[in-house]
Amino acid sequence: QKEVEQNSGPLSVPEGAIASLNCTYSDRGSQSFFWYRQYSGKSPELIMFIYSNGDKEDGRFTAQLNKASQYVSLLIRDSQPSDSATYLCAVGGSQGNLIFGKGTKLSVKP
Amino acid sequence: SQTIHQWPATLVQPVGSPLSLECTVEGTSNPNLYWYRQAAGRGLQLLFYSVGIGQISSEVPQNLSASRPQDRQFILSSKKLLLSDSGFYLCAWSRRQGGGEQYFGPGTRLTVT
Numbered sequence: 001q002k003e004v005e006q007n008s009g010p011l012s013v014p015e016g017a018i019a020s021l022n023c024t025y026s027d028r029g030s031q032s033f034f035w036y037r038q039y040s041g042k043s044p045e046l047i048m049f050i051y052s053n054g055d056k057e058d059g060r061f062t063a064q065l066n067k068a069s070q071y072v073s074l075l076i077r078d079s080q081p082s083d084s085a086t087y088l089c090a091v092g093g094s095q096g097n098l099i100f101g102k103g104t105k106l107s108v109k110p
Numbered sequence: 111s112q113t114i115h116q117w118p119a120t121l122v123q124p125v126g127s128p129l130s131l132e133c134t135v136e137g138t139s140n141p142n143l144y145w146y147r148q149a150a151g152r153g154l155q156l157l158f159y160s161v162g163i164g165q166i167s168s169e170v171p172q173n174l175s176a177s178r179p180q181d182r183q184f185i186l187s188s189k190k191l192l193l194s195d196s197g198f199y200l201c202a203w204s205r206r207q208g209g210g211e212q213y214f215g216p217g218t219r220l221t222v223t
Contacts (some may be wrong), residue, residue, distance in 0.1 A: 019219050032210045032211075033208075034211060034212075036214075041219075042180060042202070042216075042217075043200055043214040043215060043216050043217040044154070045214070046211055046212070046213060049210075049211050077154075088153075088154070090212075092210040094166075095159075096142060096159070096161075096204070096210060097144070097159055097169075098156075098210065098212055100153050100154040102152065102153040105151065107111055
């Protein structure tokens with residue numbers, strides 16, 4: 001069964017620091033990778049997607065993909081209290097669906 | 111721009127009662143549509159997905175069913191709710207020919223009592 005693993009956290013970082021969120025996946029054939037942010041009681045919001053090995057930057061967010069290690073990460077620079085949320089990693093399945101991890105809870109302390 | 115709607119936002123239903131949750135998408139044509147459930151402390155579980163009108167694939171056997179009567183409408187139903195059906199129900203859409211990113215609606219929080 002295809003799996004996506006994340007550390008549940010909570011991950012606590014001080015305001016202004018870099019938050020590093022990690023995800024591993026089991027299906028070596030996976031081609032697409034996504035990061036969602038979910039505030040408590042709200043629905044997930046897509047913040048990044050990456051298809052190729054290496055880094056992809058968007059503002060304060062950087063997604064990193066290493067297909068050989070089956071590892072994808074999300075870096076949040078200059079973390080703000082408003083970044084406090086649960087971050088879901090998702091991997092594209094063979095039928096166009098997404099397989100989600102259980103999420104990492106991030107807490108940014110002022 | 112595209113918008114996805116879900117209703118109702120919250121619902122409290124007794125065990126054994128029927129269920130109907132509705133999802134509609136605006137601003138796009140021929141989307142792929144998905145129903146997920148997120149139970150407390152658990153990950154997102156894909157329940158159904160649809161690539162077109164009347165085309166439904168079920169991922170998990172359960173007492174729920176889904177229908178797609180129109181291109182941009184997706185309905186989740188049950189004839190008799192169980193306590194274990196409680197959770198946060200999310201509808202999502204993706205482009206038919208796209209990179210696979212999915213966009214979620216605001217969700218329906220269902221409590222079965």
